[in-house]
Amino acid sequence: MSNLKHIPPSDPIYISGSLHVDQARIAISDLVKDLIAESHEGAESGAIECITLDQAINRILAKDLLSPIDVPVADNSAMDGFAFHGDCLGQSEDLISLKVIGTAFAGKPYEDSIAPGECIKIMTGALMPGDCDTVIPQEFIEPHSPIDDSIVSFKANRVKRGENRRLRGEDLQQGKPAITAGRLLRPSDLGLAASLGISELAVHRKLRVAILSSGDELRPLGHALEAGNIYDSNRYSLIGLLKRLDLEIIDCGIVRDDPASLKAAFIDAASKADVLISSGGVSAGEADFTKQIMQELGDVGFWKIAMRPGRPMAFGMLRPVDGSSRKTLFFGLPGNPVAVMVTFYQFVRSALLQLNGASQTEPPIMQAIAEAPIRxxxxxxxxxxxxxxxxxxxxxxxxxxxxxxxxxxxSMSEANCFVILSHEQGNVAAGDWVDVALFDGLL
Structure with a gap:
């Protein structure tokens, strides 16, 4: 297929069925980039929407969020202690004694002047008086027993001038990006926006993703199973995976293994969705009609990827059939339940995030020690x-x-991660370090 410029159909790698996982990812990413470029030229109206913070979790920020204020808004204390002017600091073991003339609380500043030799008790986050530039932490105060607790003493080498003071704008300056476009918004991002007084965010429109399962053996839940039948689990796995990304889901149900039904279902789904994901019908079986239909409806390649599980997969673009400019990204996933989820995690998830405007699409990889040998x-x-x-x-x-x-x-239900064993890697011994991709983030 011409759009998959890194892996043309005539390439021996493509024909032999030994397409590497990394090659497949590159080809998918390149085609998604082409689709994004085309959509920008046509600039679909409504592709960006403003929503309230409580709706924004897992949405993708469409425009840089510029801070309307300095953070912090004024100099303040970084800890509980005593604020004073650093001119009084002497050398090494010199003992400094200061008179305590008041207290500053967060939200209730001390507003009187502070003379040399004086200080105020100050709480974390309280505004620093203009006469002060240094805070000595509470725990560094020397033990003493004045009658009225009006004097504090500490050794000069316990603090340097200007320490323990947070300067206005040192975290974030007014007009600078607080969160950059392309961020998949997390709880901490919503908290940051709220701390700046921002109640709405500009996000990319949710992708519309259509899903269907194909196979004469599939039965919906609630129906009795006859000989050779199985319940359709793949759609429910895909629905859960797509909900984790907070996308709009169009459930097209189960489609029988005949060309007319499949073609009608694909045309209908493509007319409504940005992306179509099917499961089943991409192997070399006699009843697998997906390839035949895709040759009629789109620019789609059928791959055999050097991976386990999930070797057969189809990917490409469905052309519009209604005269519109819409093009629909297509993924034809294997029929095996685990293979559906593995190929989704490894290929589809990143493509959906990329197409929806995310700047970071790959899950982080960590390493762990294998408890037992792995073949x-x-x-x-x-x-x-x-x-x-x-x-x-x-x-x-x-x-x-x-x-x-x-x-x-x-095996998927009980797991919390993938162990990723690379293309050229052989057997793993107990005690070896292996790459691990966690399923879920904590924040």
Missing amino acids: KRPGRTEFQRAIVVRGPDGKPTVTLTGSQGAGILR
Whole structure:
């Protein structure tokens, strides 16, 4: 397919079925970039919307958020202690004694003048009086027993002039970006916006993602299973994955394995959605009609990727059939339940975030120690389902969730991470460090 410029259809890698995971990611990212560029030329109205903070979690910021104020708004104390002017500091072990003439609280500043030899008691966050530039922490005050507690003493080398004072604008200056465009908004981002007095954010419109499952063997929940039937689990896995990204989901249900039904379903889904994700119908089986239909409807490549699980996958673009300029990104995922989730995590999730304007699309990778040996054949990338915990020595350790078959959905349900074994990597011994991708973020 011409748009996948890094992997043309005539390439021996493409034909042989040995497309590497990294090559597939590059090809997908390049096509998404092309689609973004085309959409910018056509600038769809309503692609950006303003929403309130309480609606903004997991949305993608569309414009830099500029701070309307300095943070902090004024010089203030970084800790509890006593504020004074640093001119009085002497050398090394000199003992400084100051008269305490008042107290400054957060939200209730001390407003009188402070003369040399005087200080005020000050709380964390309280405004620094103009006559003061230094704070000595409470714990550095020398023990003493004045009758009225009006004198504090401390050694001069306990503090340097200007210490323990937060300067106006040192965290963030007025007019500077507080959060840059492309951020997938987290709870801390909402808190930061609120601290600046901002109640609304400009975010990208939610992508509309259509999903469907194909296969004569599939039955919806609530129906009796006959010989050879199975319940359709893939749509529910995909719905959960897409809800984690807070996208608009169009559920197109189960489609039978016949060309007319599939073609009608694809045309209908593409007319409504920015992205279509199907599961099943991308292998070489006689009843897999997806390839035939895609040759009619779009520019789609059918890949066999050197990975486990999830070897067969289709990807590309559906052309508009209604005369509009809309193009729909298409992912044809395998039918096996685990393979659906693995290919979503490794390819679809990043593409959706990229298409929706996110600047960071790849999940972070950490390392952990394998608790037991892991069998691995060089020549493919493997994504083993596992549980990572902190060991007795404080180091992260990882254990596989039993059998790793592509149809064993329990291996995903029990896991909290993937162990990622690279293309050329072989067997892993107990005690080896391995790459791990966590499923969920904490914040």
